[in-house]
Each structure stands twice: as structure tokens, then as C-alpha cells.
Amino acid sequence: MRVLILSISAGGGHVNAAKAVEKYIKINSPESEVVIIDTIKYINPILDKVVIGSYLKSLKLSPALFGKLYNLAETEDSIANFSSKINEIIIHKLIPLIDSFNPDIIVSTHPISNEMASILKAKGKIDIPIVTIMTDYAPHSFWIHPYIDAYIVSNDDMVNEMIERGVPRELIFSFGIPVKPEFTKKYSRKDTLTSLNLNPAKKTVLLMSGSLGLGKVLDLYQQLENIKNSIQVLIITGNNKKLYNHLMEQSFESQLVTRIIGYTTDVCKYMQSSDLLITKPGGLTVTEAIVSHIPMAIFSAIPGQEEKNADFLLRHQLAIDLNEVKNCSSQISEFLCDDTLLASIKKNCEKYAKPNSGNDIYNLLQKLTKSYYS
Known part of the structure; x- marks a missing residue:
């Protein structure tokens, strides 16, 4: 199995979740190949400094403002549309990587990389399963996009919340956030x-x-x-x-x-x-x-x-x-x-606690790749 994990280093959590998934894949399937990409940094290091740097600075200097933007993004389509347009402009930079690595499946641990994968699939640039690992304890609209084949959520409370947001029940898996073995x-x-x-x-x-x-x-x-x-x-x-x-x-x-x-x-x-x-x-x-x-x-x-x-x-x-x-x-x-x-x-x-999250995610990746290509 060839797994491409798209993450973003905005804080340590998203990348740590990616590394945990990588470890469990290697434990269960040593012959599998896994590549973790810090997505925006890979696309453009300068853009990464601007986008992620601004994000981190806003957390430090004005967490209240960040909170207002977070809540506004749930109801204000213009914010989501702006994010989508930016992602559409820059995602072509990922295509050579995907063509070269030729993954069987994509895993995303950040909302931005998740949207990028969704857009690539919508445009017909990829035709493989996409699995989203949500790294918090409540959903947000930025995580939810079309063409996602599975959402891993941290707890059972999130299942109904995801359904209310229009996600089909069969795409939601309450496996928990993966932590290192x-x-x-x-x-x-x-x-x-x-x-x-x-x-x-x-x-x-x-x-x-x-x-x-x-x-x-x-x-x-x-x-x-x-x-x-x-x-x-x-x-x-x-x-x-x-x-x-x-x-x-x-x-x-x-x-x-x-x-x-x-x-x-x-x-x-x-x-x-x-x-x-x-x-x-x-x-x-x-x-x-x-x-x-x-x-x-x-x-x-x-x-x-x-x-x-x-x-x-x-x-x-x-x-x-x-x-x-x-x-x-x-x-x-x-x-x-x-x-x-x-x-x-x-x-x-x-x-x-969901200590078996990593193994559960690995088994799901195996199942999705087998069913996708059968």
C-alpha cells in the first residue's frame, strides 16, 4: 500500500497525527510506502511563512479575533469561498508529486490539505480514496468537503453532529485521534x-x-x-x-x-x-x-x-x-x-480512550484501497 499523508505544521497536533498513522502502517505492513507532506510548505515555502506565520501570530496576539473568525467561518460563505479559490490556484503544484509517488490512498490531517485533496478529486486529477482525520473534539465546516471517502472523528458525540452537517453516516468512523504507539x-x-x-x-x-x-x-x-x-x-x-x-x-x-x-x-x-x-x-x-x-x-x-x-x-x-x-x-x-x-x-x-485508533485506521485504509480497486 502506498499512502500519501497531507498535513500542515500549524501547531504540532496535525503533524503528530500524521506521524502516528505512518507508524501504525509500518507496524502492520512494513512493505508499505508512506510519504508525509507538509502541504503548504511543499507548495511554496514563502507562502507557508505568510499563511502559517500569520495564523500562529494571530493565536499569540489576538486569540479572541481568531475565535471570531473561527465562528464566522461556520456561517459566512465568503470566507470558505476565498479559501477554496486560493487552494484551487496552488494545488496544481501537488500534481507532479502525486503522479511521481502514485499513491493508492490519501490521508489528510488538516482542513486545508483536506480541501486540496477534495478539489483535486473534483477536477479529476486523482481518482483514489481520501481519508480525513479530524484532530479536534467537535466538527467545523472547514473539515467537510465533497469526494471524501471517510472521516475519522475523535469521539461518538461527533457522529450526529457530522450527520447534521450533511455527511452520510457510512462515511463517519469514531476511531479516535491516532497517537503514537x-x-x-x-x-x-x-x-x-x-x-x-x-x-x-x-x-x-x-x-x-x-x-x-x-x-x-x-x-x-x-x-x-x-x-x-x-x-x-x-x-x-x-x-x-x-x-x-x-x-x-x-x-x-x-x-x-x-x-x-x-x-x-x-x-x-x-x-x-x-x-x-x-x-x-x-x-x-x-x-x-x-x-x-x-x-x-x-x-x-x-x-x-x-x-x-x-x-x-x-x-x-x-x-x-x-x-x-x-x-x-x-x-x-x-x-x-x-x-x-x-x-x-x-x-x-x-x-x-481509543488506544486502538491507529490499528483501526490502518484496517480502514486497507479496506478502502481493496474495495476501490476491486
Whole structure:
């Protein structure tokens, strides 16, 4: 099987989902060929800097404006039409790649690349199955296009919402967002914490800033310092070196036992060894946490898709919401002391986790390619 995965590196989630699918294809079918394309960057690196750079800047500088545009795009056809016209102009750049690789199937993990694949099929440039992996916990019109053969959604709640938006039921598969196979393995809490010179018997809080390093992480760390005697803290800053350096300075003067980690491939181990994850509700991070059965406290949700993710988590009692980051130390402390509540949330995580997503998606890809060419 030859699989072309189209993604876009707007944040880490879309590309991580693509990489997870690639891993499961290789595990199940080592002879398969998989190519992941960062679509806009491949088409034009300068355009990528303009489009994705503007998107990321809007998230940092004006998340409220981004939220308004997100909601407006649901009802305002002019926004969708403008996006479609831009995609129609640039998609011809993908045709040589597709002709050269000759994929049996296309997988998309981002709304823009999904629309591009749909347009290519509508224009008769390709005649192969297209599978869409939606990387959040609620649908948006930007994801939904004609000529898509399957939509992978993160949860059962989305099925009826997709049907209401006109997607046939037989095209919707509630397999969950795929996470890397490492998250389905079991790791020793004792070994992980001991390797960091931390106490396995002490309540451990994992604080994550997200791939973009957004949110009020420094404020949260100050709040955690207020309950320093009863906890120890792990902080993952990803590629945000500025945040890493600020936290290193702050932790050096703090009495709170803290370990600060930059980019890491061991998130799975840190999640499994922690009692609480404090995070922004990005789709992939949320999924990794649910699969790892770790209770969440969420903060600084980006208006739009992250707010919808937060709604899902709160509705199904998978997390608590830190409403006032600058005054949440007592809320976190009470949460950590409530072992009954923590156990209940862990059980809910087990209920909503879909650890077999990667294998389910692989089996669907196999089924679609066989039926398409038979």
C-alpha cells in the first residue's frame, strides 16, 4: 500500500497525527510506502511563512479575533469561498508529486490539505480514496468537503453532529485521534521519576505549554509554588527556548521541586508517571492524556476549536477548568487532595480512550484501497 499523508505544521497536533498513522502502517505492513507532506510548505515555502506565520501570530496576539473568525467561518460563505479559490490556484503544484509517488490512498490531517485533496478529486486529477482525520473534539465546516471517502472523528458525540452537517453516516468512523504507539505501552512510574531524581511517592504535577508554548505557564508555575510542600512538578516547554530559560531562572530561586524539560519524545512516560496534567486543550495533547488515563486541569483554551475540546472534556468529566490562572493554587491543591475525584476521572479516561485508533485506521485504509480497486 502506498499512502500519501497531507498535513500542515500549524501547531504540532496535525503533524503528530500524521506521524502516528505512518507508524501504525509500518507496524502492520512494513512493505508499505508512506510519504508525509507538509502541504503548504511543499507548495511554496514563502507562502507557508505568510499563511502559517500569520495564523500562529494571530493565536499569540489576538486569540479572541481568531475565535471570531473561527465562528464566522461556520456561517459566512465568503470566507470558505476565498479559501477554496486560493487552494484551487496552488494545488496544481501537488500534481507532479502525486503522479511521481502514485499513491493508492490519501490521508489528510488538516482542513486545508483536506480541501486540496477534495478539489483535486473534483477536477479529476486523482481518482483514489481520501481519508480525513479530524484532530479536534467537535466538527467545523472547514473539515467537510465533497469526494471524501471517510472521516475519522475523535469521539461518538461527533457522529450526529457530522450527520447534521450533511455527511452520510457510512462515511463517519469514531476511531479516535491516532497517537503514537508509545502511548499504549505501560511504563514504570517509579523508574521514570527516579531517573529525574524525583520522589515516586509524592504527588506529581505535569505542566505542558503546548507545541507553540502559548498560555500563562509562568503564572501557573507561581501558583504551583504556593502549594510547594505537597507536590513536585515536571514542565515540558517543547521548542520554546525563551519560556524554558524563564522557567529555569524562576525555578532556580524556588523551593518547589521542579524539573524543566524542553523538547522530548518521552511525553508518554511523563504522563503515565504524573497525577495531574495541567495543559491547554489541544486535540492531540488531550488525546494522549486520555489514553494515558491522567486527569487534566485545562487553561487558556484558544477560542474556537480548543474551547470545543474543553467543552467535551468538561461535559464528560475528564478535566477541571482553571478559570482564573492567577488565583488557582487552592483549586489545584483541592483537586490533588481529592483521591475519589481523581480516581473517577481516571475511570472516565478509560471509558473514552481509543488506544486502538491507529490499528483501526490502518484496517480502514486497507479496506478502502481493496474495495476501490476491486
